[in-house]
Amino acid sequence: MSKEFIKTDLAPAAIGTYSQAVKVGQTVYLSGQIPLDPVSMTVLDDAMAAQIHQVFKNLSAVCAAAGGSMNELVKVNIFLIDLGHFALVNEIMATYFSPPYPARAAVQVSALPKGVAVEIDGVLVLS
Numbered sequence: 228m229s230k231e232f233i234k235t236d237l238a239p240a241a242i243g244t245y246s247q248a249v250k251v252g253q254t255v256y257l258s259g260q261i262p263l264d265p266v267s268m269t270v271l272d273d274a275m276a277a278q279i280h281q282v283f284k285n286l287s288a289v290c291a292a293a294g295g296s297m298n299e300l301v302k303v304n305i306f307l308i309d310l311g312h313f314a315l316v317n318e319i320m321a322t323y324f325s326p327p328y329p330a331r332a333a334v335q336v337s338a339l340p341k342g343v344a345v346e347i348d349g350v351l352v353l354s
Contacts (some may be wrong), residue, residue, distance in 0.1 A: 229251075230250065231248065232248075233250055233255065238265050238288040241258070247289050252301065253270035254270065259306070260348070261339065261340055262344075264281070270341050275344060279312075279315065290351055294350050297323050301329050301330060303348070304348050306347070308344050308345075312345070324330055336346070
């Protein structure tokens with residue numbers, strides 16, 4: 228099966244040796260997104276809610292570039308440096324998804340790239 232590498236200027240450019248997403252058949256594997264502004268490539272200094280929103284906006288842009296939408300995500304992985312933000316992630320996530328929700332994991336980690344507090348990746352299956 229061939230691979231298609233997804234890239235959009237509406238999400239942050241890769242800051243390492245990875246692609247924003249890779250499509251294999253109808254499945255798209257999205258790399259983790261952090262609260263980077265895609266234009267300035269700087270980390271948001273705003274409150275945690277704004278950072279979480281930026282991560283979902285970045286994911287949404289990559290989903291669109293792959294020909295899909297957030298509602299076609301079947302799995303998301305949420306990485307937080309403080310699980311105390313778990314309820315806030317749930318609240319904000321509900322504004323980006325409609326039921327039935329994707330499968331999900333949420334874990335606390337000791338550190339994330341660029342010192343951010345949240346990173347989210349996912350798997351998208353195109354209709």
